[in-house]
Amino acid sequence: MHQTIAFRTAWVITRSAADAEEAAQDAFVKAHAALGRFREGAPFRPWLLAIVANEARNRLRSAGRRAGLALRVAEERRPDDAVPSPEAALLDSERRELLLAAIERLPDGARETIACRFLLDLSEEETAAALDCPRGTVKSRVSRALDRLRVELGEEVEA
Amino acid sequence: MSELERQLTQLGRELDWLPTPELSHAVRERIAPAPVRRRPPIFRRSLAIALAALLLLAGGVFAAVPGVRDAVLEFFGLQGATVERREELPPPPPPAPLQLGERTTLDAARDSLGFDPLVPEAAGEPDSVYVQRRVPGGSIALAYRPSDDLPEARSTGLGLLVEEFRGDLAPEYFGKTAGEATRIERLRIDGDRAIWLEGAPHFFFYRAQNEPFREEDLRIAQNVLLLEHGRLLVRMEGAFDLDQAVELARSLR
Numbered sequence A: 001m002h003q004t005i006a007f008r009t010a011w012v013i014t015r016s017a018a019d020a021e022e023a024a025q026d027a028f029v030k031a032h033a034a035l036g037r038f039r040e041g042a043p044f045r046p047w048l049l050a051i052v053a054n055e056a057r058n059r060l061r062s063a064g065r066r067a068g069l070a071l072r073v074a075e076e077r078r079p080d081d082a083v084p085s086p087e088a089a090l091l092d093s094e095r096r097e098l099l100l101a102a103i104e105r106l107p108d109g110a111r112e113t114i115a116c117r118f119l120l121d122l123s124e125e126e127t128a129a130a131l132d133c134p135r136g137t138v139k140s141r142v143s144r145a146l147d148r149l150r151v152e153l154g155e156e157v158e159a
Numbered sequence B: 001m002s003e004l005e006r007q008l009t010q011l012g013r014e015l016d017w018l019p020t021p022e023l024s025h026a027v028r029e030r031i032a033p034a035p036v037r038r039r040p041p042i043f044r045r046s047l048a049i050a051l052a053a054l055l056l057l058a059g060g061v062f063a064a065v066p067g068v069r070d071a072v073l074e075f076f077g078l079q080g081a082t083v084e085r086r087e088e089l090p091p092p093p094p095p096a097p098l099q100l101g102e103r104t105t106l107d108a109a110r111d112s113l114g115f116d117p118l119v120p121e122a123a124g125e126p127d128s129v130y131v132q133r134r135v136p137g138g139s140i141a142l143a144y145r146p147s148d149d150l151p152e153a154r155s156t157g158l159g160l161l162v163e164e165f166r167g168d169l170a171p172e173y174f175g176k177t178a179g180e181a182t183r184i185e186r187l188r189i190d191g192d193r194a195i196w197l198e199g200a201p202h203f204f205f206y207r208a209q210n211e212p213f214r215e216e217d218l219r220i221a222q223n224v225l226l227l228e229h230g231r232l233l234v235r236m237e238g239a240f241d242l243d244q245a246v247e248l249a250r251s252l253r
Helices: A002-014 A017-033 A044-063 A094-107 A108-119 A124-131 A135-152 B002-014 B022-029 B041-058 B106-112 B242-252
Strands: B071-080 B080-088 B101-106 B128-132 B137-145 B162-164 B175-176 B182-191 B192-199 B200-204 B218-221 B223-229 B232-238
Touching: A002 A017, A002 A044, A002 A108, A002 A124, A017 A044, A017 A108, A017 B022, A094 A108, A094 A135, A094 B002, A108 A124, A108 A135, A108 B002, A108 B137, A135 B232, B071 B192, B071 B223, B080 B182, B080 B192, B101 B106, B101 B200, B175 B223, B182 B242, B192 B242, B223 B242, B232 B242
Parallel strands: B080 B175
Antiparallel strands: B071 B080, B101 B128, B128 B137, B137 B162, B162 B232, B175 B200, B182 B192, B192 B223, B200 B218, B223 B232
């Protein structure tokens, strides 16, 4: 469960499968070593994701600029995805491609913000941990990233 | 949530994410220390406990460790100490002298440690003082002979044993393993986080960084209060009850 979100968060930041794997692995080892510092009763995922994101960023810094996310939509949905919940109406293929292309054109920071908050569906607290910013900053960064994305999509920016 | 936000969230569900690599095996190998000769069985247990604690928190990383997930029922942590409640406890170690360190005086300890040691004024001056250098900043042990107010604890032969070290520098130095019959209570004493262990004996061990586990570091403990006081982790052990332990903690100066 957390293995997947840790790996994907690291991948969103490093955009390299090998680096993401290393970063996630190192993060779990460091989390284990730091278990005594984990505040009992505090949510675990943000704490873990902060360690993951830090590891991922270290690799990104040493690797220099990376390619885009190179995201694509799954061609075949798994059987358990076949009946979407009412609030999760599937996107039509054209809209999906438009969104993906627009996300790829975003600057790194905005792309990371959109990926963490929406594509990975992280909470605000988790997004703050992954982006290494205060929770209060997440809202404004998300808002700016959405505006930027609307511009890329040729849509009207909300006032 | 705007329509765009909903679409982005949905897009995330429909994406063809890279398959998550198998991390647990590599992580487990890296967490396990280098093998040492005649490693005591309890070391494997304490390692399993630590792994299980992370497993419980991390929700599945160590799912490949069969049986371990069920072994730990609860996990408690302070800066400097971890407490795990397990379904089963290891066999009790043979009685052995306490390993408190090098005998010294309170004044000499004050000069040599990386912190100002605290003394529970309610118990008066300690009868003997010991220091150890196994953790950054060192650690101190204050031993009090049994008295009317502080009856002898079977586990130590003392009325009160107080141990202190820099929890921020050695976050896992004290380890505790308790069974289901031990009462474990989280509490705050004047704002400081604390854990109280009472009832059935539980296991206590030191976990010094970069040192293999030593069998003599494991022993049975009686009633214990663990207190996170600023940067210090304070451990008090005796045959006292919680009220008395809190009174002692409040008198630390």
